[in-house]
Amino acid sequence: MDFDLTAEQRTAQAGFRQWVEQHVVPVADANDNREQTPPDLIAKLAAPGYLGALVAKEYGGEGMDALTWGLLCEEVGRGSASLLSLLTVHGMVIQSIAKWGTAAQRARWLPVLATGETIGAFGLTEPNVGSDAKSIQSIAVAQPDGSYVLNAEKRWISFGASANLILVIAKVNEKPTGFLVERNMPGFSSEPIYGMLGFRSANIARLIMRDVIIPPENLVGKVGFGFSHIAGTALDHGRYCVGWGCVGLAQAALDASLSYSGERYQFDVTLNKHQLIQEMLAEMIVNVKAARMLNYHSAFLKDRGDPSLIMETSMAKYFASRVAAQVTNAAVQIHGANGCSSDYPVQRYYRDAKIMEIIEGSNQMQQIIIAKSGYQQHLVAKRAARRSSAIEGEGK
């Protein structure tokens, strides 16, 4: 087993780190206060090709491998969870179009998504429907000319206030279906949502679609596949990105804690000389490493296209988001009152980490599928053991 990054991946990682230090870290708290990611930061993210990281080279993107993409998500997550969520939702749209779009959709949308000329967002959640996504109430009605009339309300949509291409999941005759909704379509409007606990600069919005006419060429995949395949692809990507972003967020909290506890004196020694603080630091260090390893594993499976990547990514997201929540909590504790003030970023990390436990399938949803899958694996192992002992018996 090889845990080493290639020379190219190391160079890419160093570049991501430097970019985040230069462009994200200095403005992350101010954007959080302002509750907005300004367009110039999005343009800066587009300039080195990061918005097109997942787009194949033939469409003008970077065609990044899964691990390099994960490293980018980690670094951006270290700087700002809100900005990470742009990579997440923009990538969800890219992946859905790349996998399930028609040739015409790929040719039309992937190049402009790669440059950031078009910004993508993902609209699944509604005022009355979150975890139970199959029960969405948004409706699209097929018209004789092949178009659809969409009536939908989506809530908590990251970058919904500014994105111009939203992948919306709605039902056609009770069948979940994916549509590409363009901001300039008549009947579409958005309202920014302020005052969130975390992801405050994620340009979160409520989206309203009233009798929006969706041309047939904006249907993604086929009617009835919107949840299982279109959202399935998008959410797998989302969990992967968030899993890595959580490692970055936790690493930021850990770095801040190592630094602070080495400088702050109480009882005539620095905080890190107190064993109770050391216990916290040790837990943080080990948990961040463990979360990173789970993400490495899902990257490995993703690059191989292994079917088990779906469950392993769910586990990585689940674990990494819990670690982010625990580590950022400890980081605030180590910083004391300073950690509760806007002078230090750890309070932002703590608020953002809570969001990570809710998005891309809440952690309760992950627990349900992980436990079910674990039991299935147990039955498969039992069955295999029964079979091999039966074969051995026959041989005697």
Add this chain to the structure above:
Amino acid sequence: MGTIEEAVRGFLWQFISDQEVEGDHDLFGSGMVNSLFAMQLVLFVEKQYGITVANEDLDYENFKSVNAIVAFIQSKQ
């Protein structure tokens, strides 16, 4: 090397464990498998048989039963 049907059944067992399924039993309609299975099935078919499942293949008839999946794989080979 087993048959395509054996491979498909082998994959399916990971999700339905000890339940026996007829070749034309409707896997999705009967609620035997969940929506996460759908994407895992796509990945399995792609990886195992080196084929790409794309937009034009999104037809319930291609995935609904063991027989349907086997026929779909054969048609793409």
